[in-house]
Amino acid sequence: MEVINANRQEPQLNLDINGQRSFVKYHAKLEEKPTTTVRFFDRTDFYSVHGADDCELIAKLVYKSTAFVHQLLPDEPDKLSYVTLSKANFNMAVRELLLVRNFRVEVYVRPGGASTTSNNWCLEYRGSPGNLIQFEEILFGNKEILVSNNLLSLQVRLVDGNQRRLGVAFVEQNDCQFHVLEFVDNDFFTELEAIVVLLGPKECLLPSLDGEYIAVKNLLERNNVGVTIPKRSAATPAEKNDLLQDLNRLIRFAKGQQEDALTFPEMQLTMAMEALRVAIKYLNLTNDASNLGHYEIKQLNLKRFVHLDSAAVAALNILPKPGTHPNSPGYHWQSILGVLDHCRTPQGHRLLAQWIKQPLRSIEILNDRHDIVQCLLESPGTLSTLHDDYLKRIPDVLMLTKRLLRQKATMQDLFRVYQVVLRTPRIVNTLLSLENATVKNVLCNAMKSFLEDLSGLKQLVEQVVDFEAIEAGDYLVKASFDENLQDMKNDMSRLLSKMERLQQKAADDLNMEKTQVRLDNVAKIGYHLRVTLKDDSALRKNKNYKILDVVKGGVRFTNEKLSEYSEEYSSLCEKYEEQQKSVVEEIIKVANGYAATLCSLNNELAQLDCLVSFAIAALAAPTPYVRPKMHKEGTGVLMLKDLRHPCLELQEHVTFIANSVAFEKDACNMFIITGPNMGGKSTYIRSVGTAVLMAHVGAFVPCSEATITMVDSILGRVGASDNIVKGLSTFMVEMIETSGIVRTATENSLVIIDELGRGTSTYEGCGIAWSIAEHLAKQTKCFTLFATHFHEITNLAETVPTVKNCHMAAVADAENFTLLYQVRPGIMEKSFGIQVARLANFPDVVVQTAQRIYSEFEDEYTEKQSQSDKELLDKIDAALERLTTTGNDVDINEAELSELVATFAKDIKNLDSEYFRALRSVE
Known part of the structure; x- marks a missing residue:
């Protein structure tokens, strides 16, 4: 028997000894599961979790303590841990596991429910980060959907040499879209990583974990994407035919279009379509009637977007931590998304999170976005009206449309859709009052078109909804719409009149005015009368x-x-509601025909919300943002004047010191930045990357003036740390990230690199950093900010004219050390490590010892350098002597003389000298 122990404020699992043994035996026979899957057992009134690892996880997650872990058969060898959860705690645990921790969830039920004591359990519900369909009511219910529900499916085949051919299918379940793509990638899967960053899937389906898929799995896990191996992955001819049938049922065909998916060019992408087949089966899409006839299929065009690698996303703090809500403290300064996200609608939040991961390479679209943001900023009254009045009253149309499609919508949902259709014309008229051509063409025209298509839905709602009942808090079908409803409505009205007469009689009996005695209707109590507390004595x-x-x-x-x-x-109300159910079902079926148009209108409202949010962000900054002047790719200009970091300047008690950057093709494309730790090098280079990214999503930038050439990629390597979980050292992480930069960067890219080479020996690190900087400066010729502690690399500026040195200024004397956080031309002449240690309040004895050892090493180095210089000069003299002696004493011909000169050149090349290496690099 299972009961809830009220004293412990948690459900209690009470099984007799036979029941315990029976369940323990059943649990032992379950197939082994991954550690990232948690199994719940539905016990009707509550849930239980079993097994040491799952119990510890859930106990800490829900109760913040492992004291809530109990045992079945505690005195026997086969004892089994368990934790119980109320339904509310189960819902909370599922949300945390699926949306934040990227775990999988399985729920087992018994067909007989609580009435049976058998262990005839079956797996009823299954959820994963990319497959939330069966848990949407738990996860969202009437709440806002702020997360994407996306799934990636991959097929990989080895082709020539180190090349791999990939078939990719991406399923956007919220927007009902299939994206497919086939491409050739290198052995580092550079393009695949860009796709993962671009699409942001929570889960990826792979056929196996053998061969090429091992490297793919490592890449996915590095980017926090869960990996799933479906049980069946090989496609038989019959299953391929099943794919065509599934697509014909799922795809929304245009009017007059032949309803045969085989006519789509995407069907020629055989690997991608196989990946899509696996995804459709895994998500079981065809078993949900709400999916039928609503999906679109498109080829993904990667060239539309700026290439971002995962290192750049982390370096620029583009996204907040998983699970962070827009209303949480500090949200607006913890990430670039937070800085820009002032959206008032759930659809706006979702779209902005997509935009920030998909910066555009279309200067036309970006100019349109910048035009609209500028227009809104120039009309602060209109901006305030849109943000504070209109948009905040727009519900999540996507959620309402899903409820319509799944036949779960209520009259209240239908009325909320009606409110959107009513309020949108006010938004359109407000936008038209701006008299801006871009606003009209990009926003207004599309909204007006969708509103015309929704006019039928508006009329339907006005015909069937009882608006008078809504004022009383009831969402009912208008009685005149159905004869039976009308009869019941008349009876209800007569009863209400009788109750109002009783209200008047009570007022007379109590010697009060009718207004002093209220007739109220409250759930569980029904209609009753109410007087104020001061009239209590007269009533008694x-x-x-x-x-x-x-x-x-x-x-x-x-x-x-x-x-x-x-x-x-x-x-009568119950009978009325029962009668109106059948009417509502018919109404909802009719409303389903408007689902596609509602989704399109939802997208337009989301776009407006994002652009309004950009304008609000530009105004909310301590110093307002400015519009960037965008130039086409290849123009070769990047000028940011008085640049600030948007996250740091929003923090309390921070007065940000602005700096500038000026790059111009063939004049300067690289800054080598030196300076002390904590001096602002990382912040400076991140600020540049952040400003370029913001401009490429359509936002204004934190500068006083900005001219930005369109880039094809933003690549970064800032900071490094061990990744123990994935078995990668600091240096290996550096090399993986930097390898991706070298392979991907073009002359139209922006690269930011910080402290490269610190994970290995000093000389090796310096050599690697130098060679990469030289490659980017001379071969790639992209915009590069290269912060380093290896001062030797500053010599590159002497041999490559497009490289400039700059440093973060600091002032120090015997007692004081001040960081100025200003970027100045030239090289930082000395290191300030010991001053930084003093600033960090190291004990004086430690600082003094460090200074003494540093001085000793410096003296020793100077002595060795002098000796090395003397030896070098001796070697040069010897080489010259061999050349001149041989040439003077022997009568030689021209060929022999050439051989002597070549020998001399070889001697010089073999000298271990930075000077001669620099000379050779010029050649």
């Missing part, structure tokens, strides 16, 4: 009335006749 003196309860709003009371009318009214 009258024996004809029964007091129900006393609340803050007054004293509730009734009499026998009112109770009788109230019960009869409640009975």
